[in-house]
Amino acid sequence: MKGVDTIARIRREFFTRGRAIKDIVRDLHVSRNTVRKVIRSGATAFTYERDVQPLPKLGPWRDDLDRMLTTNAGRSARERLTLIRIYEALRGLGYEGGYDAVRRYAKTWKRERASVTAQAFVPLIFAPGEAYQFDWSHEIVLIGGTTVTVKVAHVRLCHSRMLFVRAYPRESQEMVFDAHDRAFAFFRGTCQRGIYDNMKTAVETIFVGRERAYNRRFLQMCSHYLVDPVACTPASGWEKGQVENQVGLVRERFFTPRVRVKSYDELNALLLDGAIAYAKAHPHPEERERTVWERFEAERAALVPYAGRFDGFHAVTASVSATCLVRFDNNRYSVMASAIGRPVEVRAYAERIEIRQDGRVVAEHARAFGRDQTVFDPWHYVPVLARKPGALRNGAPFKDWVLPAALDRVRRKLAGSAGGDRQMVEILTAVLGDGLPAVEAACAEALREGVHSADVVLNILARQREPTTPVTILTPESLRLRHEPVADCARYDSLRRAP
Known part of the structure; x- marks a missing residue:
C-alpha cells in the first residue's frame, strides 16, 4: 500500500497541476488503478488489514499456545517468560513453524484479551461533608541519619479534595485512631461516611457483598465521631480512587527527593505545611476557578462537628x-x-x-x-530502695538520673560520706509522702545553712508539716464577766495565823 507522501503527490499533480493520469503513472511509477483509486476516493491515506490470518503451521498448536500464554499472564512480572522462551517451549512440543508467526499470534491474543478484561467506570460526585477516604502508604525517609520506612496515613475529603497526611512508625490500630483524630481536628469536623479498604485494624471478617464484621474498637471510634464506615470490595482500589491518587501525589511532591529530618515531629510538620501549601496553590479538578483550599473552607460548614479526642488506645x-x-x-x-x-x-x-x-x-x-x-522511671523503684539502699549506687534505673538542682547537690555531697547512700534513700523516700517540691525546698534550705544530712532535711520537712499556731479563741459576750474579781491577800494571812 502506498504511503501518504505518494498519495499527496498524486493528489497535487492531478487536482492542482491538472496533469493526466498516464503522466502521473509514468513519473511516479505507480499503477493506473492506484492513481484512479486515490482520485476517486478522496482519501489521504489507505490501510489494509487481513481479515483472515492463515496459520498453516501454527494452526494445530493454537490450543497449546493459548494455554502457555494464559499461564504466563497469570505469573508475577518477575517470573513471566519472554515470547522467545514460549516459542522454544512450543518447539519442544513439536511445532515446526517460525517465531514470527508466534509473535503475531501473541500480539493478537493480547489485544483481544485486553478488550475483554478492560473495565469501564462511572465518575463519582460527592456532596459536601458526605464522605472521606482513608488509606496507608509506605515511604522511605532519613530520620536522624538512618534510612527508615515510615507508614503514612492519608485522609481525603471527597468533595473538596482536601488532603491530610501524617507519618507513623507502625500501621497498628492506635495509629489509625491517632491519624483520624488529628485529621478531624485539622478539618474541624468529619464526614457522614468513611471509605476504607479491608485493613485488619478495622475489618475482622469479610462476608458476601458489602457486609463486614468490623473490629469492636474501630466501631467505637466511628461511633464517637458519628461516622458510618464503608469497606471496599477486596482488590478494588478504584472504589477509593481519590485517596489512591493522593498516595502517588504525596510521594512525588513530598517525598521526592528523599526527605532528611531529625524526628517524626519534624517530618509531620513538613507534611502538614506541604498539604496546606498544595491546597492553596492548586485549582479544584471540577471547579477550576477555585482552589482546593477555597472549596475546603466552603465545605467546613457541612461537616459533622468535631467531637473531641477519642481515647484511642x-x-x-x-x-x-x-x-x-x-x-x-x-x-x-x-x-x-x-x-x-x-x-x-x-x-x-x-x-x-x-x-x-x-x-x-x-x-x-x-x-x-x-x-x-x-x-525506666526511677521513682518507681524508690520504695524498693528503702529496703535495699545499696542499689542506689549501681541500680540500672538510677543511671544518669536527672534530679532537681538542690536534690542533686545533696546527692553529690552525700556520695562521698559514710552511709551517704542510706541517707539519700531516706530523702528520696520522703518524696513519696511530702512531694517533690517540698523535699526540693527542704534540700535548698539545708544547703543554705551549710548542711546536707538526711536528719536536717527530714527535720525541716517535719517543721513544715507542723500545724500552725491556733487562732485566739474569742469569748462570747454572754460569757464575759461583768464585775472583775479583786485579789484579797488578807485571806492568806488569816490562814497563816490559824493554829
Whole structure:
C-alpha cells in the first residue's frame, strides 16, 4: 500500500497541476488503478488489514499456545517468560513453524484479551461533608541519619479534595485512631461516611457483598465521631480512587527527593505545611476557578462537628516481673513496685504507653519503637530502695538520673560520706509522702545553712508539716464577766495565823 507522501503527490499533480493520469503513472511509477483509486476516493491515506490470518503451521498448536500464554499472564512480572522462551517451549512440543508467526499470534491474543478484561467506570460526585477516604502508604525517609520506612496515613475529603497526611512508625490500630483524630481536628469536623479498604485494624471478617464484621474498637471510634464506615470490595482500589491518587501525589511532591529530618515531629510538620501549601496553590479538578483550599473552607460548614479526642488506645494484658518491668511490643517498661504480683492492662497510644492496674495508673511512659529497649522511671523503684539502699549506687534505673538542682547537690555531697547512700534513700523516700517540691525546698534550705544530712532535711520537712499556731479563741459576750474579781491577800494571812 502506498504511503501518504505518494498519495499527496498524486493528489497535487492531478487536482492542482491538472496533469493526466498516464503522466502521473509514468513519473511516479505507480499503477493506473492506484492513481484512479486515490482520485476517486478522496482519501489521504489507505490501510489494509487481513481479515483472515492463515496459520498453516501454527494452526494445530493454537490450543497449546493459548494455554502457555494464559499461564504466563497469570505469573508475577518477575517470573513471566519472554515470547522467545514460549516459542522454544512450543518447539519442544513439536511445532515446526517460525517465531514470527508466534509473535503475531501473541500480539493478537493480547489485544483481544485486553478488550475483554478492560473495565469501564462511572465518575463519582460527592456532596459536601458526605464522605472521606482513608488509606496507608509506605515511604522511605532519613530520620536522624538512618534510612527508615515510615507508614503514612492519608485522609481525603471527597468533595473538596482536601488532603491530610501524617507519618507513623507502625500501621497498628492506635495509629489509625491517632491519624483520624488529628485529621478531624485539622478539618474541624468529619464526614457522614468513611471509605476504607479491608485493613485488619478495622475489618475482622469479610462476608458476601458489602457486609463486614468490623473490629469492636474501630466501631467505637466511628461511633464517637458519628461516622458510618464503608469497606471496599477486596482488590478494588478504584472504589477509593481519590485517596489512591493522593498516595502517588504525596510521594512525588513530598517525598521526592528523599526527605532528611531529625524526628517524626519534624517530618509531620513538613507534611502538614506541604498539604496546606498544595491546597492553596492548586485549582479544584471540577471547579477550576477555585482552589482546593477555597472549596475546603466552603465545605467546613457541612461537616459533622468535631467531637473531641477519642481515647484511642490498643489494650493488652501483661504480667509484672520481679524487677518491676512489663513487656510490650518487644520493649520493657517500668511500673510502680506495688504492682508486682498481679496482672496489669497496657494501653498503647500512638506516642505513649499507659499501664493500669485495678483502674489505677501505675506507669506512664513515652512509647519506644525499637527492639529490646528498657524504659525506666526511677521513682518507681524508690520504695524498693528503702529496703535495699545499696542499689542506689549501681541500680540500672538510677543511671544518669536527672534530679532537681538542690536534690542533686545533696546527692553529690552525700556520695562521698559514710552511709551517704542510706541517707539519700531516706530523702528520696520522703518524696513519696511530702512531694517533690517540698523535699526540693527542704534540700535548698539545708544547703543554705551549710548542711546536707538526711536528719536536717527530714527535720525541716517535719517543721513544715507542723500545724500552725491556733487562732485566739474569742469569748462570747454572754460569757464575759461583768464585775472583775479583786485579789484579797488578807485571806492568806488569816490562814497563816490559824493554829
